[in-house]
Amino acid sequence: MTDNLGPARDDIYAALIATHQGLTEAESHALNARLVLMLANALGDRDRLLDLFARARDQCSPSGR
Amino acid sequence: VQDADNLGWKLAAVLAGDAGPGLLESYDAERGMAADENILNSARATHFMTPRTPVEALFRAEVLRLARTEAFAQRLLNSGRLSVPCVLAGSPLVTPGCAPLPPGSAACDAAVSDGWLLAHVHRGDFVLMGVGVDLPAVPGVRRLGVGAGTGYPVVQDTQGQVAARYGAGLACLFRPDGHVAAVFRDPTPAAVLAARARALGHPTEDA
Numbered sequence: 216m217t218d219n220l221g222p223a224r225d226d227i228y229a230a231l232i233a234t235h236q237g238l239t240e241a242e243s244h245a246l247n248a249r250l251v252l253m254l255a256n257a258l259g260d261r262d263r264l265l266d267l268f269a270r271a272r273d274q275c276s277p278s279g280r
Numbered sequence: 281v282q283d284a285d286n287l288g289w290k291l292a293a294v295l296a297g298d299a300g301p302g303l304l305e306s307y308d309a310e311r312g313m314a315a316d317e318n319i320l321n322s323a324r325a326t327h328f329m330t331p332r333t334p335v336e337a338l339f340r341a342e343v344l345r346l347a348r349t350e351a352f353a354q355r356l357l358n359s360g361r362l363s364v365p366c367v368l369a370g371s372p373l374v375t376p377g378c379a380p381l382p383p384g385s386a387a388c389d390a391a392v393s394d395g396w397l398l399a400h401v402h403r404g405d406f407v408l409m410g411v412g413v414d415l416p417a418v419p420g421v422r423r424l425g426v427g428a429g430t431g432y433p434v435v436q437d438t439q440g441q442v443a444a445r446y447g448a449g450l451a452c453l454f455r456p457d458g459h460v461a462a463v464f465r466d467p468t469p470a471a472v473l474a475a476r477a478r479a480l481g482h483p484t485e486d487a
Contacts, residue, residue, distance in 0.1 A: 245342055248339050249346060252346060252353065256350075256352040
């Protein structure tokens with residue numbers, strides 16, 4: 216994948232972590248699900264999304280399932 | 281109701297001596313497409329209603345939460361999909377083409393100067409709608425102008441919805457059941473007649 220985060224990468228990562236601050240694990244999972252849906256809508260490109268889903272899935276460890 | 285709509289106008293065309301040999305066979309093909317689409321949507325709706333895994337339940341909960349404020353999430357709410365008319369792209373009766381509302385789609389409504397567009401479309405006949413383009417007279421085809429045209433009824437696209445949904449500068453031929461049979465950038469009488477004949481199940485010349 217190309218690097219699109221640019222110079223703001225550290226800010227973005229810190230903001231993501233901060234967004235989860237103070238949440239229970241269940242609340243964090245829900246927030247992540249919400250984020251996935253919102254980012255999918257923001258991207259809005261079926262082929263790119265399916266490609267990203269597949270790439271993310273490929274990173275699952277074999278023992279995970 | 282959609283089955284009855286699909287069969288009704290075809291039987292009427294047969295009784296009027298207007299139908300080609302392919303018309304009644306197309307009923308099966310088109311309803312088969314609608315059934316396939318409904319089965320897929322039905323399976324998706326069932327999964328949404330009764331999630332099979334915790335993560336499916338999690339995503340459903342978040343779609344529901346987002347749907348309170350977000351239009352995209354409201355559209356993801358699956359249960360309404362069964363009542364959305366199917367798209368018949370690939371039907372032998374449909375002339376392929378490129379438009380915001382592609383051929384095969386059911387007509388969608390839009391506000392016009394004297395009310396609603398579908399009131400002008402759904403009258404049980406073939407109607408050619410020109411969005412900002414003049415339309416030729418074609419036998420067996422009623423004309424409807426949107427923002428342009430003389431010698432036939434013309435409505436105004438007061439809110440721009442017709443142009444947004446059907447495409448400015450395009451002409452659109454509706455079947456008697458309100459599905460889009462064909463779209464034209466240049467609606468010549470020959471092109472419109474050919475699309476009408478195809479929609480009635482007559483053999484196509486170049487197919």
